[in-house]
Amino acid sequence: MKRWKSMVRLGAAAIITALGLAACSAPEPVLTAPTTQAQRDPADLIRVGFVAVGPEGGWREANEQDIIRTFSEENGFNLTYAPATNLSHNSQVDAFHIFLDDEDIDVILLSPVQSEAWDQPLVRAQIAGVPVILLDRGIDTAAENLYVTRIAPDNVAVASAAAQWAAQEFPNGAVYLTLEGPAGASVVAERNLGWDAVISQRPGFVEYAARSANWSAEQATAIVAETLAESDNGIQLIFAHNDEMGLGAADAVEAAGLVPGKDIKIITIDGTFIALEALSRGRLNFVAEYNPLFGKTALEVVRKVLAGQPVEREIVVPSATFGSPEEAYDALPSRLY
Template sequence: MRSIPRVARAFAVTGALALGLAACGGGDDDTSTSGDGGGDLVTVGFVAVGPEGGWRQANEANVQDTFTEEAGFELKYAPATNLDQRSQIDAFTSFVDEGVDVILLSATEGAGWEDSLRRAQEAEIPVILVDRGIEPDDNSLYVTRIAPDNYEVSTSVAQWAVSQFPDGGNYFVLEGPAGVSVVNERNKGWDDTVSSVPGLVKVGAQTANWSTEEAKSVFETVLRANNNDIQLVFAQNDEMGLGAAIAVEEAGLTPGVDVKIATIDGTRPALEALGEGRLSFVAEYNPLFGETLLEVVNQVLDGEEVEPYIVVPSETFDSPEAATAALPSRQY
């Protein structure tokens, strides 16, 4: 998708304003403009996910802290209502109708965005995907996606699991909501590595909607149904992994000993649990990429080309010592 350079946009806005003033009939010296220089700000519509857990809170707060008036932006933050895609599509449509300069999109669901993205394209409003992708992934409809690489992150978890269970074992996967791109990407990265190891047996997988309480409930049921014969849990986010740890403890087992739990996100509570031995492996999914996003927005509005997928670097933590070392500087 091509974006209209900010210079061209500025001329278009200035021309429209001049025509409007001329039509009013001239000469009135007390004509005033609304706002205090707000017309100089770049307007950014942020179609966001909203409350969903520690990672999401850190990510969206980082974006809001970056796109400030002091930095030259007016950020219009539109979180989804109860994670509902319809509310996101409505917000996206409103931003197109308003004629914002750029739209940032963190989609609650991957599918169903083609019509909205085409409307933005017709209006020459560039769209940048923040964290989550769209399905099917038609990158002609957006400028770029900025996110850690879910496939690589989940592959790192799977490689750790294979190294921990050379003789095999039974495992269960706690997934995020169905239809979300990151869930599909994390499943693929994990499956492509683990499925080739015959000794690792998948007992099942179920969504727990990123929730600690739901994960606890789901994994309690799984443990009972399998007579506690589960050695490994892959939780696709930290909150679900912490819920699994509670279920393990309440079953009279010891997390990290009887059941090893690996998670993705790298939030402070997860690193604290890793430091205590309740979690066994944490793969970071770095949420703090507001500065990268701002740089890309400026490049796009200046008419520069950017890569279609900009990967945010992330790291992994495989021991209590690694977690303890990382905690003092952990911002989320």
């Protein structure tokens, strides 16, 4: 893919002056490449480095497995999967540099653990002529052209849909608890932005607290139990940034002698099978899908980029919402994650 690389190198010098380059001295992470049945001459395959988040819950597993399956040898790719070590930003930067050390790498797919501190690695990628495509999460960067595009559902729109349901369910407002993912992730800021844009315009809504449960059901259970105790069961609504935290919240509500989905309404984001199953039984009230299955879209984008064709700066993955047990029940038979 020399053509793309030579084109990109022309614009890299100005960015170097502004940002500089950082050396990478941390130990090399273990990179593993999935095997496929189809075998081709390696020289004919497009080399892809996937700097991934790694184990983080049902949504992440579905997303990363979809990417791995799609970028197969059968489809003309040789993908190397590099998950973060314990959700470490530094381990992702290390993997990113290892890919750039490989002169045969054609493109890097990046799902960043955190949104900051990516300028210097991305400048190096631009100098090397290696296009970078963001999957799911975004980054904060000083220069707009350091990556080609971001492919993801629209977090702001997804959270706004959840907030609109809450506003309809509670026309006079409600006291609510927000369960967030880890600080520094772009999706956390975007989901809060979408929710706040709607809720801030509706009188009567009061946020009791916003607490990070790190996408974990167990941490959410503990946080909600503590919050219910200190508020004397005064929470009416829980907005969970992912399904696992919402399901953990439902367990805590039940343990407090209340009925999840009735005494306390629960909203979640992701749309996994387990969340829709819980919604179909009334334990959850509203599930906003954050569609993880965009491997085919990513493949098409990679091919266009390497062929020198233009792509949109932001590529939005369509997602649905589920606001009743009936809608959830009907969706379960065809749910793939």
